[in-house]
Structures are given as structure tokens and as C-alpha cells.
Amino acid sequence: MPLFKLTGQGKQIDDAMRSFAEKVFASEVKDEGGRHEISPFDVDEICPISLREMQAHIFHMENLSMSMDGRRKRRFQGRKTVNLSIPQSETSSTKLSHIEEFISSSPTYESVPDFQRVQITGDYASGVTVEDFEVVCKGLYRALCIREKYMQKSFQRFPKTPSKYLRNIDGEALVAIESFYPVFTPPPKKGEDPFRREDLPANLGYHLKMKGGVIYIYPDEAAASRDEPKPYPYPNLDDFLDDMNFLLALIAQGPVKTYTHRRLKFLSSKFQVHQMLNEMDELKELKNNPHRDFYNCRKVDTHIHAAACMNQKHLLRFIKKSYHIDADRVVYSTKEKNLTLKELFAQLNMHPYDLTVDSLDVHAGRQTFQRFDKFNDKYNPVGASELRDLYLKTDNYINGEYFATIIKEVGADLVDAKYQHAEPRLSIYGRSPDEWSKLSSWFVGNRIYCPNMTWMIQVPRIYDVFRSKNFLPHFGKMLENIFLPVFEATINPQTHPDLSVFLKHITGFDSVDDESKHSGHMFSSKSPKPEEWTMENNPSYTYYAYYMYANIMVLNCLRKERGMNTFLFRPHCGEAGALTHLMTAFMIADNISHGLNLKKSPVLQYLFFLAQIPIAMSPLSNNSLFLEYAKNPFLDFLQKGLMISLSTDDPMQFHFTKEPLMEEYAIAAQVFKLSTCDMCEVARNSVLQCGISHEEKAKFLGNNYLEEGPVGNDIRRTNVAQIRMAYRYETWCYELNLIAEGLKSTE
């Protein structure tokens, strides 16, 4: 088993590597406070001394290798890399070690028009020596294997194409990828009640206990007392830390940075040339595509918060309407007495008729730039938490009825638009064990089903707030409050019918808060266990992410076994803060939101490209918080071939029109001069990234959407040119093949 082999290999990491990793972390921490002249993660193009030293290093290494390994270098230089390097059919048992087979296996896509391919010779080893190239390839190979391992264990997605290359390098046969795929709830059939509970599976009566921050499953209480859990693949923290330390060292190594930086530049340049050569041909494909255009391509808002999913005008009108209709209804409870809607507004010294979006003050303006705490205040209409409690909360005196009504109105707008979908986030804080039952009662009781919406649960990283108020004794209790009810409902759905039904509509978990808040704690084997984390400090981002992933992994194994839908882990990541956040997400997240800081690390950026990790970007949201619109790397990432989609994040704060997602696309199209093919590519990515069902994706993208490359693209549904798909696929295979070639040269 390759997984065991990797585990054994991981054990060999030495103390020097660990020590180096800690040094990198300390340097990264210091880097946040002030401008570090030479960042360990950047390739510093403007620092002359660094450039000179790099050149000296290359010169020295080349001299050394010439004298010691002249023969091997000459043999390597003589090898030609074929640009059309796509993997063989799975049935082929022949290895990809012979050059002749590459030449003869040129792609024969029936459905792709001829186009001018961009061929750049001699690009593979430029900038690094042969020895460094081999070291780089080993590092990238192992990094990809690490991600593949964590994705497969948790039933999250890892693309088929790099798996094929990794298996070929290993000399192993490719295991059927589909067995590791996530499970999504299919859409209800016509006439079927989306909240029906008759078909819930039977209770199993298993016993649950949290140990070391992870929930373990026991067949019964006796086994629990003997600590004999059922044989699920429980996570191993030591392995995780070893893998993490390896990656931490990798992203700071000079040769790896140099190589990946150059590869990324090549990706950018190749796309520019491709566009110059083939833009018109791609356009012709789209013009000849009947019935489909950008407007009637499906597009998913892959990152949106339910509490801000309406635009401010919608919220304002709803507030006024509710006052108009329900003025005398008791809607709010204080310690002294119950208040009617009229009394509540009187207490706040306002009349809804006079209310404006300015006094509502939910729109983010210039003052919120770089001020996350001010940004969070925008969730309180008129700066009054009373109105937020009443209109934007699920758990209040009226059981979240107003919030439910607003969301259903937004859902109805999506249904009217037909081609727009959304994945709103609802919050579970981990503050108490009954949050899930309350949320699911709210969801099922208000019948918040919409065919154009699937749901995500976001967990704010605010343990320190709850701890300081003595709501929680330790971090482990928070994890238990978040995950134990879900495990319970999975094991005994008959006992938790509302929650079981609700979980059918949940597709994943998000981790959310201001990433620029810094925790001094480095996650390591010396870190306290969650049950022992009793201090008032907040754990670090990586600590949160690992324990969320660990529990989701076990939960997914259990649910897969029971034939239930599984969950993706899709955290906010790389909007600000340390680069270690993105490194953590590389290991354990199915996809991420934002990802801006990939700009700062060419190694991580290249790894995200090789693994095609989905990224939901919100340039408008970033525009108000951390990064001005024109400086957003969205266009750069799209051109290089990273798997990105557009999302709105918070329409209440950022958008003006009735169609926030279209507004997001419109602004991107104008500022970045996107073509129709670009926009449809982004829209297609959004469908691939999201948690809608396999049946819906097959309908929206084509029956073969799981295939990568033009084979998986049905232009009649996606309006993405086959030339574009072929270019992307061949470029991706070429980059993966470079790694395979690099490793073979060491044999």
C-alpha cells in the first residue's frame, strides 16, 4: 500500500528538518509585525543581493556537478520532453518510460477543433541545476502525495490526472478514484417532500466519546470503557505534524521557490501566447454553440454568508414591511418585559419610515478598509444588535421567522433567475450542545428548502470569547459541541429526525474569522490536547483546521458506510494572515475561500495549481477589507490555470443591484477585460467546486463532467470552448510530466 510506504517514509524525518521548520515558523510570525527584507516564502525580485547570491549558488553547483557527475548531466540534457504528455489509458500496463510511446500517443480529441499549440523548448530546467531540479521534483511529488492521502481518507476530492502520474511514478496501478469521492444528497424527485423523514435509516446504538479532540466510535458502552473503538481510520496527529513540517520546510527552500516561480511565469506567458493565437478560434466555437451563452450557464455563488445574503435594499424593505404588518406583534424579550415591534423601534428612538440604507449602516465603505472589527459591526443594522437579533438570527423570540422569510425571498429570486445558485453559510459556534437541534428545528420548521440553494455550516474561530465568558471550560468542549450532535444524528437518526433531515441539505463546513489576528502558538506535538486547552488564548488557525478536519474525516467514514451524504471542509483561507494557513489548507481542505496570499508563495501557488485545488474568490469583498480591486490576483490566477470561481461573500455589505452574483461577474469582466470564454470557465469552475449533487452537475455540465480535459466538457451546456479545455488539460499534464521526468532521471 503506497499509504503505508509514505507513512514509513515520513518517520525518517530528522530533527534538523523539524528544527528548520520551527525556525521558518518563527520567521513567519515575525514577518507579520514588520516588513521582512527577505521573506522565507517569497522570491524577492527586487533585492539585488539575494539575486546575486542565487546566481553564485547556481554557478557553484553547476561546476560541482560537472566535475563529479558529468555523464549523468549529459544524459539528462539529451532527453527531450514531449509537450503532448497526457497519461495513457488506464488499461495500459506499459510504463511511461519510453520516449517513443510519448511521440506516438498524440491526443486525438474528436470534439476539439485544431488549434495552435504553444510549444516552448528548453524551459524545464532553466534557473535551477540538475541536482536542484531533482530535489524540487521529489519535494513536489511528496507534497502531492500528502494531499492525496488526506483527501482520500476524508472522502474529499483529489483530481484523477495527478493521481495517475503519482501512481506511474510509484509503479503502482491506479485505484478506482470514484471510491474516494464525496457523497452529495440528490435533489428531491418531483412531488417528493425535501423534509420527509420516513426513509431515515435505523438507529445503531453506538457509543461516542471524544478523545484527544477527536470523536471515537464504540459498538457499545462496554467497549467504550475498554477503549476498543470500531476500526475506522482515526487520524494520527504525529503523522500530520511530520507531513506539515515537511511542507513548511519545502515552501521555504530556495531551489523550490526558484523553480516554482519560474514555472508560474511560464504558465502566465503560455496563456498570453495561447490567447493571442487562439482567441478568435475559441470565440468561433462559442458563436457556433447553439442556445448557450454566459447568461444561461449555471453559476454558483460558492461563498456567501446567509446573514448577509440579501442586499441592503431588500433588508430595508423587509424591515419596513414587517413594521407595517406586525407593529403590534410581540417580537423581542428583555429581562424586564416583552416588547412589540412598535415598542422595540420606539426604544431605539427610530421610525422605520425614516430608516435608510445609510442609517441602516450595513454597507461597507472606505472606513471598513483594513478594519475587520468595523467590518463585523456592519452585521448590526443601525449599529443595534436588537435589530440584528430580530431580523438576522435563527434563535430568537420569534424562532428566527423573519430571517427565514428573508432567506426564502432570496431563494425565490434565485429560482426566478434560474441559472444562479448559492451556498449560504449558517453558523454553529460550539457554544452549547443544543445549537444543532435549534438550527435544524429552525430550518425544517420554516421549510427553508430552495432548489437553487445548498447549505454550509461555518464555525467562527472565537473560542477565546466563549472561554473568557466561562461558557466553555476548554477547547475540547467546543469541538464536542460542534461534532457530537452530528455523530449522534448519524448513528441514531430516528432519535434526531430534524437534525438528520437538515444534514441532508448540508454540504460542508467552513472555518471563519479574521485571519489577520495572530496566535503565537505553533501547532506541534507539544501543543496541549483540546481537552487540556483551558487557557483563554485562542488556538491557532492550523490547530482549529486540523481538529475540524480530523472530526470531519471520521464522520465522513461513518456516514459513507451508512449511505449518507458526506461533508467537505471548505475554510476561509489566505485572505490575510500567515502563509501557514494556506499550507494547512493544502493538506486538508477540499477547497478554500479567498486564497489571496497565494500571491506571496510561489511554491504553494504552484502546488494549488498542480492539485487544482478549488478557490472561491470575492474581489469585491476583498476590495473593502484587505486588497484593492485592481490589485486582486484573480486574473493572474485564472490565466495561469488555477481553479478559481467568483463569489459574493456578503451582498448586504458590498453589492448594489438585485443580482449580486451577476454584479460580481460584471465588475470582474469590466476591470479585468474577461472574455465570454473566461467568464464561462469561471462559471463552470463554480459548479465543479460546489456541493450540489452529482445528478445536478451532470445536468448542468454534461454527463462526463468528472473527466478532466475536453472529454469532460460538454460545450452545449458549459459554453466553454473545447480549445480552452484542451489547452488547460495539456498544460497541466505537461507540468505534471516534468515532475515525473525529474524523478526518473535519478534512477
Next chain:
Amino acid sequence: MPRQFPKLNMSDLDEHVRLLAEKVFAKVLREEDSKDVMSLFTVPKDCPIGQKEAKERELQKELAEQKSVETAKRKKSFKMIRSQSMSLQMPTQDWKGPPSVSPAMSPTTPLVLGAASKPGLAPYDMPEYQRATISGDYCAGITMEDYEQAAKSLAKALMIREKYARLAYHRFPRTTAQYLAHQGESVPLEEGLPDFHPPPLPQEDPYCLDDAPPNLGYLVRMQGGVLFVYDNQTMLERQEPHSLPYPDLETYIVDMSHILALITDGPTKTYCHRRLNFLESKFSLHEMLNEMSEFKELKSNPHRDFYNVRKVDTHIHAAACMNQKHLLRFIKYTYQTEPDRTVAEKLGRKITLRQVFDSLHMDPYDLTVDSLDVHAGRQTFHGFDKFNSKYNPVGASELRDLYLKTENYLGGEYFARMVKEVARELEDSKYQYSEPRLSIYGRSPKEWSSLARWFIQHKVYSPNMRWIIQVPRIYDIFRSKKLLPSFGKMLENIFLPLFQATINPQDHRELHLFLKYVTGFDSVDDESKHSDHMFSDKSPSPDLWTSEQNPPYSYYLYYMYANIMVLNNLRRERGLSTFLFRPHCGEAGSITHLVSAFLTADNISHGLLLKKSPVLQYLYYLAQIPIAMSPLSNNSLFLEYSKNPLREFLHKGLHVSLSTDDPMQFHYTKEALMEEYAIAAQVWKLSTCDLCEIARNSVLQSGLSHQEKQKFLGQNYYKEGPEGNDIRKTNVAQIRMAFRYETLCNELSFLSDAMKSEEITALAD
């Protein structure tokens, strides 16, 4: 006193000015092809040697000035005047000549010893805010002589514009007029304002044909490209026209030459560049000091926010006023519901809708916005020819004729239905208005009656729409096809029907009715197309312009203005509504286009090239000439979004609004105007106050009636400054209005102070 056009003679023009004007024009032609190191219109910023030499020249002038006793005396007297003026330069309600003492004192302004009397109260409740007073800014970096010369020239330029504006019933700001009146004959401020037709009352029929005034029987003849009105045949034979202010070309050339010379004058360029920089810096300071106070004003403003302030799309083409998805759905709908309807006729054979699509080898079900190909993408950038072809869906003129024309086999029914659908959406949204352009080409005398019939027959009236007639500058095409013998015939086809409908409305009821909803004229085409001809008094008269070449932009503008001016005076005399001249101007091409518009236009669309000429930019600021900007449209044609000067112009205080230009080409959402505001807000971080200021500007700029503007902006909307702002309706902070008004008064006071300085020096002598 009868209104007459004051005549100047060419001999009055300084020979030097004439030669300089011709040199400017010749240089501009050459400059269009190559980059000139020392541009005539810009202040060199990137050329180090130019900057060094400019500094050297200023130093020499300063040294020379020190040796002049007379200059020193004048400087001293000027400083005395200046200290009394302070930063609050506001005319009072009962303005009577130059003020000897400041009418109001800011709490932050120190009292000046010897102040003649107690300061009078400001004419409005002055809001408290942190005023940024910058002392010594008037003549830093420029000598006294240069300052006085620049100020006088600018004042003269403003008076020239005021003259042309009043004669044509175009708008000129009251504040600027009050400062200029010191030097000239005072004119009642209400004289020469435009007249817009009020909207029909709710119960009133917008298509009533029975209220036309009686015929007058006047005769009309075109002479030298301008229509002259005669009371009867006898007066016609005696060449004694009806008493109206007929324009004089020679005078116009003299005036234009002054402006052309001015915009290249070195000291004036330096002065204006400096003033513009001060305007920008003052706004930045104001924003830093008062942003939160302005925001508090808006938060305290009940019931009004950006969403429910009125906003007008001040520049939009009717043929592209729907978005592409709307057009696509309409095409599919018509095919689905009436495929067998006869929609065209070719060589006497009737063609059904199905046959039209068959002949184009397509099925509407397969049609997409990509195959429709009306959306502007990267390929249209700098390719205006490609841009214009975007008006043809699927590249097929058949579909354009059928769906986007007012004259076709269906009598323009499909186009009318789509326009009405767009209008219904505006009415539903309630707070958005639009001024679509319809085309009159001047190709034939029947165009007006056909257009009016289309409007009435299909009932295209909407309370949220006002109409502008655009005249494409494509005489060369019609001439080459021998549809027109001369340019004069084109002008006659455009204007004669309007004169006749004004004089004898009983005989032209439909056109008379249509003109109630028309508020102005636009001149449109690719400004970057070049003409070798320099417009001057030696240019051929329109009747004699028989060559196949297109006249230059300035020629078109003058003759359109001339006829509009006469027409407006005639209509005002009859108690009918007047028309504004609102050309496309300064999107590309020569800077002289903006000079022409400065004289002839009420307001302009685009105005991007003002960036290149600080003198013109400053003049547009002082005269508060309205500019409708379309950054999204420019983004696809001539200027990338982030380089668009809208934000810069807004900060300095130019009178700018936002418009969509062509939603079919450029916009994605159902609310094109809101999309335009949304993108501007995001990319340039505009505040709510900024957005509402632009929206208020759009209402002021538009052809909405006096009654509507009072309803949307407040009873006193026509007054400038906070007095004219009703924050309950506009959501524009009074602090912002006060800052804008006081800043404009301060700039204007530099001009009037320069003129007073001369008088005082003379008195001292």
C-alpha cells in the same frame, strides 16, 4: 430691448491672435499622428528639461519684477484687497456691484483691522464644518503680471460662453454670472434660461393632438447654413427677417480664436494647472477633515438614501437601451408567437419572420448572446468601426432593421415594444430616469414626420424617459451616394421641419406633439476620424459645401448651434419649450472639439480629453459645464476603466454625472445605470455622499422639467450652494454643498480681484 447677436468684425481680431490660432490648429492636426514633446495644451510633467526651463523663465520674471517699482506697488495694493476677501466669497441676495467688504466671516477667519462694517449674515444657514483655508495660494509660482493676464483672459472666455449660452437659452451658472457682471452690462439672471415642457398630468392624455397654438404663416429660408424667418412674402423679398438673434460666423470665429489662443498661453496654462491642483488638494483635505461629519448628516437624514434618490441616465442610445439578454428574449418571443407574420418586403415579395431567419440560416432557439454578438469585448477596443458594427445583431443588418429601427415594414413596432419594456422597468424601479437618443440623419425632409408618427402610433411616451435627437456626422456617406447635393441640404432636412412645426403647428400636429418630449440635440460619431479642413471665416458656406469630404467637428457644431439658437428664440417667443445642444465631445480626437463645445454646447457627453488641457478643464469647472461620463463605455473603446478621470473630475468639483451610453454593448445586469454606479463605487471607493452628488448632478443636467426637478431636488434647486440643496430629497450633505460653493466662489474671486486690482492701481495713480 430686442435680443440681437452682437457683431464683431475680423478686423477687431489681433493679427497675433489669428496667427496663433492657425498655428494651434495646424499643430493639433500634426499632433494627432505623433507625440509632441512640448504639447501646446498640457503642462509638461514628464519632461525634465521642460520643467527646468520653465523654472528658469519664472525665476527671470520674478527677478525682473523686483526691480519694478510700479509692479511692487500693484502687488501691495492687491494684497490689501485680497486680505479683505478671505475665503468666503459669496454674493448676497441683493448683489450690487463689487463688494468692498466680505459679506460673511468664517468663525475660523481672523478679523482684519479696519474692516469697514459688521459682516452681513450669509444668505443661508451656514453649516459648521472644518474649513481648509490656504493662504498665499493665488500667486505662488506665478508673477503678478502673468496672474492678472491669465485672470482677465479667463474672465473674457467665460463672458464669451455666457453670451452664447444666453442667446441660445442654454444654462449658465448664476454664481459665475454674478462675478462677471462686475465688468459688463448686468443682465437679469432669469434671462436666457431653457424652458422644458412639464410632464402630462396623471389624467392627461400624453398623445393629445388638439392643443397646438395657431399658425403664424411665417416663411423660412436657409441662408449661409442658417434658417431665417420672415413675417411674410414682402419681407422675404426685402430680405428683412423677423427680429431674432441670427448668428454671425465672423464673430464666432473671432471668439473661438480667443479661446484657442488662450488654451496655449504659457502663463495661463501654468496658472490653471496650479488652480486645478489646489482644487484636488483642497478636496482631499476636506474629505479627511469632514468625511465623518458628512456621513453623520446622511445618517440623520430620514427616509432618503442612495437607492431612492432620483438618478438620470444622461447619455444612452435608444437603439441599445435594452441589455443583450432582453434583446435575445424579445427576438425569441417574436419568433415563437408570430413566425408567420409578414415582417419585411424585398423586391415586391413579402417575407415572413420565419423566412427571415431561414435566409440567415439560423433558428432563434439556438441564438445566444455570443452569436447575437452585440456585446463589446476586447476586440472592439480602439476599433470604432467594429464597435459600430455591434449594432447589428448576428452581424446581420436584416435583424437590426427589423428589431432596432423606427422605419421598416412593421413601422418600427418591434423597436417600440422593446423601448416600452425598458421604460416599464424604469417605472417599476421608480427612481431611475433615462434620456435615450433617437436619430435624425438629415437625409430627407420626411424623417421628422416619420419619427413623430412612430412615437405616437406606438405610444412610446413614458414618464421616466425624455428624448434627445442625435445627428450622426456622416454627411460624407450620404453625399457619396448622391442622396444629398450639399451639406446645407442636410442642415435644411434637419431643421426646416422643426421651424415649420413651430410656426404652423396646426399643420404638423404630430411633430408638434413629439417635440414636447424632445429636450435636446446630440452630435454623434467617431471623434477620432480626422478632417483636414480648418473651420474659419474662409470655410465654404454649407450651401456651397458640395465636396464629398465630411466637414470637421467644429463646422458641424457651429451650424447645429446656430440653427438651434434661432429655433429656441422663435419657440420661446411662441411660448413653446426650447432645446439643449448636448454633443458627444472629448471622447477622442482633437482638443479643439472641447473648445467648440465650450462656446456652443449646454453640456457634453464624455469629456475625457479635458485631462489634456488644464485651461479648458479649469474653464469647464468655472462655468460648471455639465459632463455626462460613461466609464464603462470608454473602458471598451478609448480608455481603460482605472485610468478614467471621472473620480479626479468629481473631486475637483467639475459637474459630472454617470451614464450608460450603450447597455446592449456594455452591461450585464438588469439595472444598467445601477451597474454603472456600482462599478464606479467599488473601483474608486466612492462614498454615499459622492454617489448622491453624482445622482443630483444627473438630475440637474437632464432635460427633466422645472416641476420635476423641484419635486426631486427641492423647491430652490436652481440656486447654487447649500441654499439650493434639499438634503431630504437629494441625500447630499449640506457640508459638501457648502464646500463646493465656497470653493467655486473663491476661484471666481481671483478673477474679479484681478480686475479690481487694476482699477485700484489706476486710482492710486
